[in-house]
Amino acid sequence: MIAKLPGLRTVLLAIASLVMGGPALAAKIAYYDATYRATFKPGVEHAQVELELNGARLPSKLVLRVDSKRYRNFRSNQPLEVGDHEVVWRPQGKRSTLSYEFAVNHQRSSGGYDSYITQDWALFRGDKLIPSTRVTAPRDLHSRTTLQFQLPKGWSAVTRYAASGEHSFRIEDSKRRFVQPVGWMLIGKIGVRSERIHHVTAVIAAPEGESARRQDALAFINWNLPKLLEVFPDFPKRVLIVSAGNPMWRGGLSGPASLYVHADRPLISENRTSPLLHELVHVALGIRGDNESDWIVEGLAEFYSIQTLRRSGGISQKRYEQAIEHLNKSARRAPTLFAKNSTGPTTARAVLVFQQVDVEIRSLTGGAKSLDDVARKLAADRGEVSLIQLQEIAQQVAGKPLRSLQRERLMKPLAEPGP
Numbered sequence: 058m059i060a061k062l063p064g065l066r067t068v069l070l071a072i073a074s075l076v077m078g079g080p081a082l083a084a085k086i087a088y089y090d091a092t093y094r095a096t097f098k099p100g101v102e103h104a105q106v107e108l109e110l111n112g113a114r115l116p117s118k119l120v121l122r123v124d125s126k127r128y129r130n131f132r133s134n135q136p137l138e139v140g141d142h143e144v145v146w147r148p149q150g151k152r153s154t155l156s157y158e159f160a161v162n163h164q165r166s167s168g169g170y171d172s173y174i175t176q177d178w179a180l181f182r183g184d185k186l187i188p189s190t191r192v193t194a195p196r197d198l199h200s201r202t203t204l205q206f207q208l209p210k211g212w213s214a215v216t217r218y219a220a221s222g223e224h225s226f227r228i229e230d231s232k233r234r235f236v237q238p239v240g241w242m243l244i245g246k247i248g249v250r251s252e253r254i255h256h257v258t259a260v261i262a263a264p265e266g267e268s269a270r271r272q273d274a275l276a277f278i279n280w281n282l283p284k285l286l287e288v289f290p291d292f293p294k295r296v297l298i299v300s301a302g303n304p305m306w307r308g309g310l311s312g313p314a315s316l317y318v319h320a321d322r323p324l325i326s327e328n329r330t331s332p333l334l335h336e337l338v339h340v341a342l343g344i345r346g347d348n349e350s351d352w353i354v355e356g357l358a359e360f361y362s363i364q365t366l367r368r369s370g371g372i373s374q375k376r377y378e379q380a381i382e383h384l385n386k387s388a389r390r391a392p393t394l395f396a397k398n399s400t401g402p403t404t405a406r407a408v409l410v411f412q413q414v415d416v417e418i419r420s421l422t423g424g425a426k427s428l429d430d431v432a433r434k435l436a437a438d439r440g441e442v443s444l445i446q447l448q449e450i451a452q453q454v455a456g457k458p459l460r461s462l463q464r465e466r467l468m469k470p471l472a473e474p475g476p
């Protein structure tokens with residue numbers, strides 16, 4: 058029911074706009090063009106980025122949140138204050154431009170890169186290329202945003218957004234007045250394949266020569282995504298999956314409607330989990346933990362990675378039980394669930410907690426509800442999640458508070474043996 062509310066709201070709005078004269082309402086919003094131009098050269102670590110604003114009225118102030126290690130040489134003909142953490146820009150007149158340089162390469166503390174450029178390709182996140190920006194503008198003034206890449210000959214670009222021209226992407230987000238490009242992006246000599254699976258267009262891309270497994274991955278998604286969509290019907294309409302080899306980080310990382318997995322990672326690993334499905338669940342959920350709740354985010358991703366494989370027949374019941382056995386062993390090394398970052402043993406224990414939550418909800422509701430209903434609600438709410446929120450949603454679904462989510466139980470070491 059709750060998941061249907063946005064639909065109902067749209068209908069009501071449509072009725073309201075008919076009554077009140079829709080076009081007149083719509084005409085109240087004024088637009089200006091925001092064009093991001095990003096210029097890349099083969100193997101050159103700094104990309105040149107320009108933001109051009111064009112329109113009868115422009116925002117009075119833009120504040121870019123920056124990390125001085127990744128951005129340099131901010132320039133504009135309009136007033137500009139460059140600090141270590143913030144850049145304040147005050148556009149003037151009908152056309153204003155701001156430019157800067159972005160360091161593409163970025164190494165994680167664990168060693169591998171999560172952003173990298175070579176002679177032939179570059180892989181990075183749009184929300185790093187373009188720092189997140191707060192805009193001061195009248196409420197009725199909205200951006201019409203475009204991202205354009207200026208690329209070497211023979212290079213092309215793929216993002217979570219469908220192309221609107223050569224190397225050009227219209228960035229749309231009806232929830233924001235100032236829209237910025239986000240999510241993973243791959244440019245260069247690349248191979249791209251896409252397929253429509255129910256309402257989702259899945260796009261798989263990798264640098265040429267590293268793209269041999271694109272077909273396998275697409276077949277794998279074809280097989281599994283329908284099961285995931287049953288739990289998460291509001292999954293993004295277009296999802297981009299990028300992969301590349303060393304020196305990129307040897308793991309998986311999700312972003313808005315997009316994800317990265319290292320090219321060497323198997324579709325299903327020895328312990329019966331799938332790095333690709335794990336990241337797809339992150340995309341579906343769109344949640345992040347508060348300072349102690351990463352276990353909720355990682356536990357659900359891993360739970361639905363294994364569950365989806367089981368539901369699709371990707372792994373048998375016996376192999377599923379082996380996976381749970383494996384998690385049980387690992388979980389004993391996690392004294393508590395509450396930590397800033399959920400690593401292997403903590404996530405393993407979190408999966409077991411969600412398994413118990415699922416069983417408890419099914420038993421309390423006579424099989425009418427399950428953890429799926431909780432996960433679907435979390436995905437609809439998105440944003441930051443805490444144990445209290447999880448407990449509340451689970452209680453709404455089950456009709457009473459769950460024993461399996463009592464804080465005291467989650468803080469104690471696992472009883473030996475079993476739950």
Ligand SMILES: [Zn+2]
Nearest residue numbers: 335339355358
């Ligand atoms: Zn994860």
